[in-house]
Amino acid sequence: MTETLLETAGLCRAFGPLKAVDDVSIAVKAGTITGLIGPNGAGKSTLFNLLTGVLAPDAGKIRLKGEDVTGLPPDALFTRGLGRTFQIPRPFARMSVLENVMMAPVGQTGERVWGPFVGAGRVRAEEARIRARALEVLDFVTLAPLADHPAGKISGGQRKLLELARVLMGDPEVILLDEPAAGVNPSLTATLIEKIEALNRQGKTFVIIEHDMDFIMRHCDPVIAMAEGRLVFEGSAAEAQANPVLLEAYLGTMVHG
Numbered sequence: 169m170t171e172t173l174l175e176t177a178g179l180c181r182a183f184g185p186l187k188a189v190d191d192v193s194i195a196v197k198a199g200t201i202t203g204l205i206g207p208n209g210a211g212k213s214t215l216f217n218l219l220t221g222v223l224a225p226d227a228g229k230i231r232l233k234g235e236d237v238t239g240l241p242p243d244a245l246f247t248r249g250l251g252r253t254f255q256i257p258r259p260f261a262r263m264s265v266l267e268n269v270m271m272a273p274v275g276q277t278g279e280r281v282w283g284p285f286v287g288a289g290r291v292r293a294e295e296a297r298i299r300a301r302a303l304e305v306l307d308f309v310t311l312a313p314l315a316d317h318p319a320g321k322i323s324g325g326q327r328k329l330l331e332l333a334r335v336l337m338g339d340p341e342v343i344l345l346d347e348p349a350a351g352v353n354p355s356l357t358a359t360l361i362e363k364i365e366a367l368n369r370q371g372k373t374f375v376i377i378e379h380d381m382d383f384i385m386r387h388c389d390p391v392i393a394m395a396e397g398r399l400v401f402e403g404s405a406a407e408a409q410a411n412p413v414l415l416e417a418y419l420g421t422m423v424h425g
């Protein structure tokens with residue numbers, strides 16, 4: 169039986185009277201690329217914010233690798249192997265692509281780099297190690313030729329690849345991606361998908377919010393659907409495609425609306 173890597177039980181989060189996430193229980197299996205769909209305002213981003221510790225739930229539990237991690241802050245979850253891509257913060261725009269990757273927090277495999285009593289030689293050795301790893305990751309995401317470019321000057325699609333590179337520095341087991349294909353040209357989307365699938369074959373698990381149904385149906389399995397804060401479907405991509413209620417009520421509105 170496949171191991172459940174990330175799961176929620178009865179997760180709830182309200183904003184005033186609005187139940188943004190309402191009694192959501194999901195189980196993300198290790199090794200999957202799980203797609204999370206639903207119309208605007210369904211609660212997908214709120215669920216991501218709960219899973220990554222950005223928001224605290226009002227009720228319910230979150231377990232990562234079987235451990236209760238409910239209420240832990242993002243850095244503690246990151247250290248335990250949960251990564252999420254974030255937009256590059258503005259002050260980083262003038263730094264080079266390589267520096268942006270080198271500045272990324274290291275996760276579970278990273279040792280404490282700058283201890284209080286490390287000698288200069290040790291610091292240089294650590295910096296060289298981080299630089300080498302950053303170059304390796306940049307090469308993987310096809311951004312090595314842009315290593316010395318200012319991060320603020322690269323295209324939107326290249327920025328998505330840079331965000332992926334930054335999260336990979338932490339070597340997380342599960343990676344949450346929020347609309348990776350949005351606003352990205354088809355050729356860079358293809359590169360991004362190729363990299364996600366290569367990482368998945370290496371054993372990494374993904375949860376992806378995406379409005380592009382073609383992307384979801386071709387690259388995600390299983391599929392989870394939310395509407396008005398609630399979980400309304402959980403099944404294989406084939407089942408999602410064959411589910412008339414889902415197609416009509418949710419996929420239809422997203423494809424045409």
Ligand SMILES: Nc1ncnc2c1ncn2[C@@H]1O[C@H](COP(=O)(O)OP(=O)(O)OP(=O)(O)O)[C@@H](O)[C@H]1O
Binds near residue numbers: 215
């Ligand atoms: N910080 C907040 N304060 C108040 N309401 C919020 C907050 N964050 C989200 N909401 C509300 O919660 C509901 C769910 O929003 P959420 O962003 O999670 O949906 P979503 O499925 O990610 O939508 P989209 O696809 O448009 O990003 C929406 O009605 C939204 O307006």
